[in-house]
Amino acid sequence: MFQTELIGHLHPLIVHLPIGILIFAYIMMILQQFRKIDMNAAIDLALLLGTISSVIACIAGWFLVQSGDYETEAIFKHQWTGISTAILGVLAYFLKNHRWILATATIICLTIAGHFGGNLTHGEGYLFASQNKTSTPIDTTKIASFENIDTTQSINHAAVRKSFVYRDKIIPILKTKCYNCHSASKKKGGLRLDSEDFIKKGGKTGRIVSVGNPNQSILFTHLILPENDDKHMPPKGKMQLTRNEISTIYSWIKRGASFVEEVESTSNEKASNLVIQNTQISPESISDIPIAEKEYIKNNESKLLTSNIEAVSLSVLEKLNQQNIRITYLGNGSNYISANFVNVRNYQPSLLNDLESIHNQLVNLRLSNQPVNDDAIEKIANFKNLTKLNLENTAITDASLEHLKTLPSLEQLNLYGTKITDSGLQVLAKYPSLKVVYLWQTKVSKSGIEQLKKASPKLQIETGEFQFAKPDTNKMIK
The missing domain is CATH 3.80.10.10 (Ribonuclease Inhibitor)
Structure with missing residues (x-):
């Protein structure tokens, strides 16, 4: 039990690895496209490491959910966009003929997953908190008004x-x-x-x-x-x-x-x-x-x-x-x-x-x-x-x-x-x-x-x- 909880608690740390590595791989793809530099070997390695780390992050995230600290409904979007990121990363690594489309989809999915994860950690609407400070309505069904x-x-x-x-x-x-x-x-x-x-x-x-x-x-x-x-x-x-x-x-x-x-x-x-x-x-x-x-x-x-x-x-x-x-x-x-x-x-x-x-x-x-x-x-x-x-x-x-x-x-x-x-x-x-x-x-x-x-x-x-x-x-x- 202690080991699974420890793995779950590592999720916030591990999750930053695929974020950085996959974004780095995508940047190298852009540089290769415009500067005509052969960076295929480095891109392959980055996609491989990014995909592996994303799979590990998904596993750690699953253990974290089992701790009971999060509601299944609230975690749903973050969980499945994270899993989709890992799957798209695998496809981008192996299907080189479609790498551009798959890599772009991976980054988009990664961004969405990160956004939902941020909401779970910092609260709903955290990204635009300074622009929108309005409050959600309070339930007053039991109170006379x-x-x-x-x-x-x-x-x-x-x-x-x-x-x-x-x-x-x-x-x-x-x-x-x-x-x-x-x-x-x-x-x-x-x-x-x-x-x-x-x-x-x-x-x-x-x-x-x-x-x-x-x-x-x-x-x-x-x-x-x-x-x-x-x-x-x-x-x-x-x-x-x-x-x-x-x-x-x-x-x-x-x-x-x-x-x-x-x-x-x-x-x-x-x-x-x-x-x-x-x-x-x-x-x-x-x-x-x-x-x-x-x-x-x-x-x-x-x-x-x-x-x-x-x-x-x-x-x-x-x-x-x-x-x-x-x-x-x-x-x-x-x-x-x-x-x-x-x-x-x-x-x-x-x-x-x-x-x-x-x-x-x-x-x-x-x-x-x-x-x-x-x-x-x-x-x-x-x-x-x-x-x-x-x-x-x-x-x-x-x-x-x-x-x-x-x-x-x-x-x-x-x-x-x-x-x-x-x-x-x-x-x-x-x-x-x-x-x-x-x-x-x-x-x-x-x-x-x-x-x-x-x-x-x-x-x-x-x-x-x-x-x-x-x-x-x-x-x-x-």
Whole structure:
């Protein structure tokens, strides 16, 4: 068993041999054609070696599939284009009279097989990820939506104000950080995280969620292991979860890991942002954080939630819902709302115009992974009650930060994966209420961050460089 698994694990290494050798053989055929140089012997040798290595790669790939980490349906295209490449290589070697056609077909098939293999390794659509950052629709068949509200009857505002934590918060985290290795295309460790049933089922080691007890839930504890630990997830070198994302998962499990509608109380919302604030915190101590006793919970957002404001009209909510903009209320009895663009597939700048009608009620805005530019940010600068703004992986530059400094209540700003530089950091020091800023994978330097710390000593600056204490693995569910 160990030997077959080892052979399977060698597939990603072996597969590069036929790619390089067969392409090299084809290049020599082109050179021979145009330069009239006799390279038949070298071409024969290259085709022979390339074909042999492609057959070996196919065998190793077959063993890899048997490990169970990949779904048969997902692997089908890569498997058969790979086998076709090997067969065409054999024919190109022996049928010299038809070598040009067969070699060309081999290279085409090799390219397609490589593309499907890349999708399996890096995720669907990886090749054009930078050009197309839109998200696939999220399954909401089990969740009530605005489309189900009968506008001719009296409105149940308590139902409208449900906060769908799993759909709106957990799924986006799993989709961006976990699906590459734990979904239909690849189920590393026998684990899939792309549906409720699979999360409940767990993987080869058993359950990953202990309802109400994140400290004994692998879904949480493996996130906070040291990055050099073999069990740390995501693996070293992959995009890591931010502290807020980890705290969201912790809070979700703590409150019962509900997959359907759940009212998210204001106090718990604040607590989830504080759960993992200490860089050396351990899972055992997280549950001991007192919620109501923390004075810094009383921030601009909590003050807003206690004030009265006119409710957003149902027609406006329905219009936003039709555009896949997710609107959730921030607490029972409150008319302040959060807007999330995670499900927007074809972003247009005009969508922000629709938010202007709710700018007084809008407190949280998430525009991550959308092609939002500096012009769009100029509109957002008019949303005076905004306290949290997520611009992760957008197209903004330092110019946007000049616009946002006029927001009087902005406390959390996520700039992860943007082109912000040290020049922009100096503007952040002028923000009147900013408490937390996320700068991981931006263009800022360490010296720029140090200057910002001096200018705003109370500002919490997140750069992705943190380490958690190792949890007690003896308490994990097996």
